[in-house]
Amino acid sequence: MRIILIGYGVVGQNLTRIFINRRAELFNNYGFRPRVIAVVDRGGAAVNPKGLDLERLLLSKREKGTVAADSKFGKPGASAIEMIESLEAEAVVEASPTNIKDGEPALSYIKAAFRTGKHVVTSNKGPLALAMPVLTELAEHNRVYFRFSGSVGAGTPFLEFAKRCLFGDRIIFIRGILNGTTNFILTEMVERGVSFEQALKKAQDLGYAEADPSMDIDGFDAACKLVILANWVMGKKVTLKDVSIQGIRNITRNDIESAEKEGFTVKLIGSIGDKLEVKPTKISKEEPLAVGGTFNAVTFVSEFAGEQTLIGRGAGGVETASAILRDLLDIKQKLAARVWPE
Amino acid sequence: MRIILIGYGVVGQNLTRIFINRRAELFNNYGFRPRVIAVVDRGGAAVNPKGLDLERLLLSKREKGTVAADSKFGKPGASAIEMIESLEAEAVVEASPTNIKDGEPALSYIKAAFRTGKHVVTSNKGPLALAMPVLTELAEHNRVYFRFSGSVGAGTPFLEFAKRCLFGDRIIFIRGILNGTTNFILTEMVERGVSFEQALKKAQDLGYAEADPSMDIDGFDAACKLVILANWVMGKKVTLKDVSIQGIRNITRNDIESAEKEGFTVKLIGSIGDKLEVKPTKISKEEPLAVGGTFNAVTFVSEFAGEQTLIGRGAGGVETASAILRDLLDIKQKLAARVWPE
Numbered sequence: 001m002r003i004i005l006i007g008y009g010v011v012g013q014n015l016t017r018i019f020i021n022r023r024a025e026l027f028n029n030y031g032f033r034p035r036v037i038a039v040v041d042r043g044g045a046a047v048n049p050k051g052l053d054l055e056r057l058l059l060s061k062r063e064k065g066t067v068a069a070d071s072k073f074g075k076p077g078a079s080a081i082e083m084i085e086s087l088e089a090e091a092v093v094e095a096s097p098t099n100i101k102d103g104e105p106a107l108s109y110i111k112a113a114f115r116t117g118k119h120v121v122t123s124n125k126g127p128l129a130l131a132m133p134v135l136t137e138l139a140e141h142n143r144v145y146f147r148f149s150g151s152v153g154a155g156t157p158f159l160e161f162a163k164r165c166l167f168g169d170r171i172i173f174i175r176g177i178l179n180g181t182t183n184f185i186l187t188e189m190v191e192r193g194v195s196f197e198q199a200l201k202k203a204q205d206l207g208y209a210e211a212d213p214s215m216d217i218d219g220f221d222a223a224c225k226l227v228i229l230a231n232w233v234m235g236k237k238v239t240l241k242d243v244s245i246q247g248i249r250n251i252t253r254n255d256i257e258s259a260e261k262e263g264f265t266v267k268l269i270g271s272i273g274d275k276l277e278v279k280p281t282k283i284s285k286e287e288p289l290a291v292g293g294t295f296n297a298v299t300f301v302s303e304f305a306g307e308q309t310l311i312g313r314g315a316g317g318v319e320t321a322s323a324i325l326r327d328l329l330d331i332k333q334k335l336a337a338r339v340w341p342e
Numbered sequence: 343m344r345i346i347l348i349g350y351g352v353v354g355q356n357l358t359r360i361f362i363n364r365r366a367e368l369f370n371n372y373g374f375r376p377r378v379i380a381v382v383d384r385g386g387a388a389v390n391p392k393g394l395d396l397e398r399l400l401l402s403k404r405e406k407g408t409v410a411a412d413s414k415f416g417k418p419g420a421s422a423i424e425m426i427e428s429l430e431a432e433a434v435v436e437a438s439p440t441n442i443k444d445g446e447p448a449l450s451y452i453k454a455a456f457r458t459g460k461h462v463v464t465s466n467k468g469p470l471a472l473a474m475p476v477l478t479e480l481a482e483h484n485r486v487y488f489r490f491s492g493s494v495g496a497g498t499p500f501l502e503f504a505k506r507c508l509f510g511d512r513i514i515f516i517r518g519i520l521n522g523t524t525n526f527i528l529t530e531m532v533e534r535g536v537s538f539e540q541a542l543k544k545a546q547d548l549g550y551a552e553a554d555p556s557m558d559i560d561g562f563d564a565a566c567k568l569v570i571l572a573n574w575v576m577g578k579k580v581t582l583k584d585v586s587i588q589g590i591r592n593i594t595r596n597d598i599e600s601a602e603k604e605g606f607t608v609k610l611i612g613s614i615g616d617k618l619e620v621k622p623t624k625i626s627k628e629e630p631l632a633v634g635g636t637f638n639a640v641t642f643v644s645e646f647a648g649e650q651t652l653i654g655r656g657a658g659g660v661e662t663a664s665a666i667l668r669d670l671l672d673i674k675q676k677l678a679a680r681v682w683p684e
Binding site: 018157166305306309323 | 360372497498499502503506507508509510511628630633634635637639646647648649650651652653654655658660661663664665667668671672679
């Protein structure tokens with residue numbers, strides 16, 4: 001499978017490392033032979049239609065800051081769109097940074113890939129949160145696969161779980177902790193008796209929260225994931241503007257303590273039922289959802305199989321790269337079996 | 343799909359109810375049209391190669407205690423083996439009672455189905471725990487599908503989760519609470535401060551534990567499920583005799599209290615690593631696995647995707663029937679796509 005990789009940060013680099021380390025196994029067990037023919041980062045691109053040397057890519061990125069510095073295959077200043085449109089490839093892996101204002105430039109990359117008949121795997125929440133109904137329709141129209149396991153829960157397969165493991169059942173309600181940073185902050189407030197500001201500071205010191213923490217603490221990250229779940233798992237045609245969002249910025253020690261006294265704990269909960277909501281919620285400590293630290297957790301309520309909760313850590317470059325690999329293998333398998341769609 | 347249903351207890355009856363209630367949806371969404379051509383219970387069988395009237399079956403079971411009492415299609419005294427061998431059908435659903443001594447009569451039913459080229463779906467742990475390596479090989483030899491989702495976790499898809507959602511990864515360790523009854527007993531001991539005997543009595547009063555509770559409290563039920571996980575998920579060729587088993591019969595209030603003091607809680611944990619073990623184990627209350635009540639919970643540790651925990655209730659006739667339906671739909675889909683194997 002010929003792959004164009006857009007974005008060569010932690011996730012992209014880890015993906016190429018997995019390709020290197022598991023080359024033999026991926027071929028022997030799954031008949032999967034990934035051939036990365038182009039990689040694009042901020043400095044430009046590296047291109048070789050016969051397949052790039054991945055070790056050399058990693059080296060050039062580490063030593064010179066961009067894959068475009070490669071003396072033989074580098075193309076300084078080359079753009080992602082140009083690569084997607086001009087190269088022949090089966091799949092585009094889109095791993096550029098998330099932007100929830102207008103989803104760009106990832107949104108344009110994905111559309112260009114669809115237009116030129118390429119399957120797309122992304123871990124980028126921005127385009128999905130803003131335009132998922134349109135994107136899934138475009139993919140179908142162009143008869144290409146569109147996968148995004150890494151966008152919700154990194155290595156924890158929330159999306160596949162709902163779609164594949166509860167196959168044949170009807171999911172009627174979803175609720176969960178969809179952001180590890182806010183879960184960490186709330187857990188610190190409970191366990192160490194600190195204020196919101198102190199807990200946030202610690203999350204920033206530990207690298208869990210960004211310098212501008214708004215995406216996490218104001219609930220936008222959780223809301224993006226909720227939109228993806230609602231579209232993919234429950235077939236709702238919704239975008240970010242359909243979610244009622246309230247973050248944890250105003251949670252006080254008093255809120256935490258009064259909940260604790262009643263045997264409850266406060267979590268930033270996203271829920272999908274009649275409406276889509278993200279807001280701080282008191283939940284019973286007996287619920288499987290009541291996990292602390294940086295865990296993500298989602299409870300799926302289905303008509304016949306009952307209630308299931310899946311818990312895992314929702315972050316990490318290796319984990320997200322492993323989700324992208326799962327998506328690529330899924331596409332490979334679907335193509336081999338000629339199953340369309342899904 | 344023509345189906346022979348062996349065993350018409352709670353699970354079998356619920357399966358036919360699901361077929362009745364979801365007839366239109368199963369056909370429209372999955373192209374699945376189940377045709378139950380024979381049902382066997384202790385009284386004999388009801389047979390109609392054109393497909394039995396399921397409402398009539400339920401009525402005859404309820405009013406006369408056996409499907410064989412049906413005036414038109416009943417065959418009092420007919421045996422399951424006879425039905426499996428003489429009738430043309432695509433699948434056998436085996437839902438007879440569990441026997442972990444020799445796996446019979448289910449073991450013979452399953453083999454007869456394989457021999458005559460029929461796919462098998464079962465929720466019966468007995469034959470799996472005792473002979474899973476042989477059974478999976480026999481199924482493959484006869485080129486039929488063998489599915490048993492309902493045997494571990496009832497409606498909670500532990501098996502599918504590991505196999506399908508962590509596809510492409512390598513599961514290196516599994517540990518979990520695989521029996522809801524013992525989890526209930528241990529939770530009662532912690533929360534109400536009662537003795538093992540008192541907690542067991544309550545579990546029996548509530549119908550969670552049998553009059554002879556050995557299967558649960560001595561760890562055999564958990565060990566059976568461990569064997570199934572080890573074979574199906576990790577490719578180990580093991581049976582019940584390979585599991586080191588210790589139950590919770592000798593757990594005292596003292597054990598519980600001393601664990602609690604250190605921030606731990608005692609659970610009956612099954613684990614698969616270098617060896618297979620079921621034994622009472624102290625685990626941290628912070629672990630996602632530390633769920634109380636009748637919950638089952640399994641943590642899968644995989645090489646790249648990290649640690650994931652799946653939690654759900656592990657019992658119930660409707661839930662187990664929903665797992666059997668998932669298996670039948672899976673087989674239907676595999677046959678349609680002509681994917682072999684898996």
